[in-house]
Amino acid sequence: xxxxxxxxxxxxxxxxxxxxxxxxxxxxxxxxxxxxxxxxxxxxxxxxxxxxxxxxxxxxxxxxxxxxxxxxxxxxxxxxxxxxxxxxxxxxxxxxxxxxxxxxxxxxxxxxxxxxxxxxxxxxxxxxxxxxxxxxxxxxxxxxxxxxxxxxxxxxxxxxxxxxxxxxxxxxxxxxxxxxxxxxxxxxxxxxxxxxxxxxxxxxxxxxxxxxxxxxxxxxxxxxxxxxxxxxxxxxxxxxxxxxxxxxxxxxxxxxxxxxxxxxxxxxxxxxxxxxxxxxxxxxxxxxxxxxxxxxxxxxxxxxxxxxxxxxxxxxxxxxxxxxxxxxxxxxxxxxxxxxxxxxxxxxxxxxxxxxxxxxxxxxxxxxxxxxxxxxxxxxxxxxxxxxxxxxxxxxxxxxxxxxxxxxxxxxxxxxxxxxxxxxxxxxxxxxxxxxxxxxxxxxxxxxxxxxxxxxxxxxxxxxxxxxxxxxxxxxxxxxxxxxxxxxxxxxxxxxxxxxxxxxxxxxxxxxxxxxxxxx
Ligand code: BG6
Numbered sequence: 001x002x003x004x005x006x007x008x009x010x011x012x013x014x015x016x017x018x019x020x021x022x023x024x025x026x027x028x029x030x031x032x033x034x035x036x037x038x039x040x041x042x043x044x045x046x047x048x049x050x051x052x053x054x055x056x057x058x059x060x061x062x063x064x065x066x067x068x069x070x071x072x073x074x075x076x077x078x079x080x081x082x083x084x085x086x087x088x089x090x091x092x093x094x095x096x097x098x099x100x101x102x103x104x105x106x107x108x109x110x111x112x113x114x115x116x117x118x119x120x121x122x123x124x125x126x127x128x129x130x131x132x133x134x135x136x137x138x139x140x141x142x143x144x145x146x147x148x149x150x151x152x153x154x155x156x157x158x159x160x161x162x163x164x165x166x167x168x169x170x171x172x173x174x175x176x177x178x179x180x181x182x183x184x185x186x187x188x189x190x191x192x193x194x195x196x197x198x199x200x201x202x203x204x205x206x207x208x209x210x211x212x213x214x215x216x217x218x219x220x221x222x223x224x225x226x227x228x229x230x231x232x233x234x235x236x237x238x239x240x241x242x243x244x245x246x247x248x249x250x251x252x253x254x255x256x257x258x259x260x261x262x263x264x265x266x267x268x269x270x271x272x273x274x275x276x277x278x279x280x281x282x283x284x285x286x287x288x289x290x291x292x293x294x295x296x297x298x299x300x301x302x303x304x305x306x307x308x309x310x311x312x313x314x315x316x317x318x319x320x321x322x323x324x325x326x327x328x329x330x331x332x333x334x335x336x337x338x339x340x341x342x343x344x345x346x347x348x349x350x351x352x353x354x355x356x357x358x359x360x361x362x363x364x365x366x367x368x369x370x371x372x373x374x375x376x377x378x379x380x381x382x383x384x385x386x387x388x389x390x391x392x393x394x395x396x397x398x399x400x401x402x403x404x405x406x407x408x409x410x411x412x413x414x415x416x417x418x419x420x421x422x423x424x425x426x427x428x429x430x431x432x433x434x435x436x437x438x439x440x441x442x443x444x445x446x447x448x449x450x451x452x453x454x455x456x457x458x459x460x461x462x463x464x465x466x467x468x469x470x471x472x473x474x475x476x477x478x479x480x481x482x483x484x485x486x487x488x489x490x491x492x493x494x495x496x497x498x499x500x501x502x503x504x505x506x507x508x509x510x511x512x513x514x515x516x517x518x519x520x
Contacts, residue, residue: 024453026059027134027164028122032149033141034064034074034104038171042202043140044078045086046445048098052088055450059131063122064104066141074104087441109145115152122158133163136453139170142250146170147187154191161196169198169452172263173254174461177477178470185463198452199461203264205444208402208433210459212271212369213280215400215408222398223276225373227348232395233510235370236268238358241314242365243493244336248327256338257306257473257480260358263461266293266469268402269354272369273344282457286465293468295346304476305500306485307337309361312493319361319493333484336360337491339501340476341508353508357501361493366516367402381413381422394426397513405518406433432518 029047031039050056064074079099083090105121107114126132137153139146150168153159159166170188175181188197203209216222225231238260244251251259270289277284310321323330337359344354373396381393397411409430416423433440451459490498496514505511 022450022454023055024057024060024450025134025164026057026131027136027453028061028063028125028131029136029138029449029453030063030065030118030122031138031140032065032107032109032145033139033171035066035068035070036140038140039064040078040081041085042443042445043138043449044102045082046443046449048082048086048088048095049441049443049446050450051098052094053446055446059129060101061125061129061131062102063125064102065107065118066104067106067108069106070104072104075099075102078102085443109141109152110148112152112155115156115158119156119158133161134165136167136169139168141171143171143173143176147184150188150191159191159196165196165455166192167196167198167452167455168192169200169449171200172202173258174199174263174466175470176253176258178467178474181466181470185467189463194463195455195457197460197463198448198457199463199466200448201263201267201461202444202448203267203402204459205446205448206402207440207442207444207447208400208406209268209271210447211408212268212400213285217276228350228352230373231352232372232374233353233355233508234269234272235355235372235513236265236272236357236368237370237512237516238265238268238367239362239496239516240358240360240365241362243309243319243322243361244325244328246326248325251336252328252332252334255306255335256358256360257304257335257477261338261340261356262469262473265356265358266472267461268367268369269356272371273349273354275348280458282460285458286462290462290465290468291346292344293465293472295344295349296342296472297345299340299342299472299476301476301479303341303504304480305339305498305504306335306480307359307491307498307501308332308334308485308488309336309359309491309493310489312361312495314361314363314494321489321493322361323489333488335480335485337362337497337501339497339504341504342472353510355505355510355512357497357512359491359497363494363496363514364516365404368513368516369400369402370513371398371400372510373397381424393424401518407431407518409518430518 031043033039047056047062079095082088082095088095103125105118107118122135135158139149141149175184216226270292273292274288275291277288308322312319322328322336323332339355339357342354342356375395379393393413394411399409401407401409407430409428411426411428413424414427416425448459496512502512
């Protein structure tokens with residue numbers, strides 16, 4: 001398909017304000033679960049990037065907390081990780097100053113006495129570095145420890161804002177169904193006020209996800225057609241080529257629906273579907289998202305399909321099936337693929353199907369939102385174009401590429417030159433983030449960490465939202481648990497998922513768009 005590229009002018013770019021006016025106050029960030037992957041791969045590189053951008057306060061300490069008896073070696077490991085996962089060379093002297101901010105404190109999550117010691121340690125650091133009372137507790141542990149940690153922080157009086165704001169950041173998964181999410185919300189809110197709670201969904205930290213709102217509400221031309229009168233259906237795909245990457249035990253209990261559909265994909269859906277918020281502030285944005293989720297009627301079980309990958313070829317490499325992954329039950333019924341069809345019953349969207357699919361070990365890595373518009377009321381060129389290279393006039397398609405190849409494309413029909421007939425061919429108008437703005441080293445956590453430190457909850461999940469999305473998916477999870485799948489594995493690694501997923505769309509004469517990405 002021919003492509004027209006679009007770019008940003010250097011003059012426009014030079015006028016973009018750089019936001020270093022948003023620097024949080026001095027404080028201590030305490031990361032529970034600091035010996036885990038998330039800290040190494042995402043959090044510390046993001047904090048380093050923030051420091052390099054001048055967005056960390058001068059008086060700021062990072063305390064890693066975990067069960068293992070790590071000492072000085074913790075800071076050294078973090079240094080190596082920042083080089084591996086961040087954008088800096090090993091010998092760079094900027095790392096020295098950053099690493100000095102880091103210390104480690106061993107703690108058993110369920111031992112109250114350890115929290116007394118932690119409290120004393122934080123006071124010692126605060127005094128030594130003149131940091132004051134501001135604290136942010138980041139829960140990056142396995143979810144079974146969340147409630148205990150929160151309770152202990154509460155019991156030690158560490159949740160109370162004293163001489164500074166205290167916040168808690170909670171990683172996903174936030175519960176594993178409606179009942180457990182409710183219970184966790186109850187435990188969290190028994191200790192922390194909701195205004196102190198930051199439930200992370202790292203998708204909301206992605207630039208392209210935030211850009212959905214900018215695209216819709218900072219431009220005048222799309223919103224008038226952003227509704228059931230012009231849009232035929234919406235597809236949201238989160239395709240991964242990765243398997244479970246050593247996280248077998250976690251994934252066995254999660255599955256695709258819990259792992260990414262209930263959270264990341266529902267966030268994407270809400271941003272596509274919400275009404276214009278009155279401002280870009282937590283309260284307004286969260287209220288509009290909640291309205292979208294609440295307008296979704298319960299999803300009939302027929303409109304939810306699941307799959308599990310068998311062995312196959314991914315990017316030319318032979319990979320094992322899910323049941324042969326390390327620490328996975330050889331007869332596992334866990335889904336590595338899930339797709340649903342849902343409706344949003346409100347004035348704007350009634351009758352427009354939204355299709356969501358997510359899977360591991362698929363053909364290509366791509367997270368994309370495809371908005372397919374209705375055909376024009378009369379296809380006056382269709383008849384004339386039968387002998388053309390493009391047999392059918394294709395409907396307009398707006399593609400929001402969340403990752404990779406971050407950008408936006410609009411497909412429309414153009415006359416094929418030099419043909420005597422009015423032959424119409426689809427072409428793409430394409431905006432590419434990297435071409436326009438250069439490559440970004442941000443991993444999404446920079447923005448979220450910064451916002452949490454600043455106390456801005458706009459890009460974080462609220463308790464009502466979490467419970468509403470769990471309420472939608474819990475019946476499906478229950479039905480699936482009650483009836484184990486008969487034909488798992490049902491798709492090959494490296495394919496586009498199980499056949500039943502295609503049937504889900506065929507019923508409405510739709511089909512999944514599989515040539516995803518820019519270089520499709
Ligand atoms: C996480 C899931 O939340 O998101 C993982 O637990 C998944 O299973 C990951 O791989 C995908 O994130 P990203 O940013 O790579 O799309």
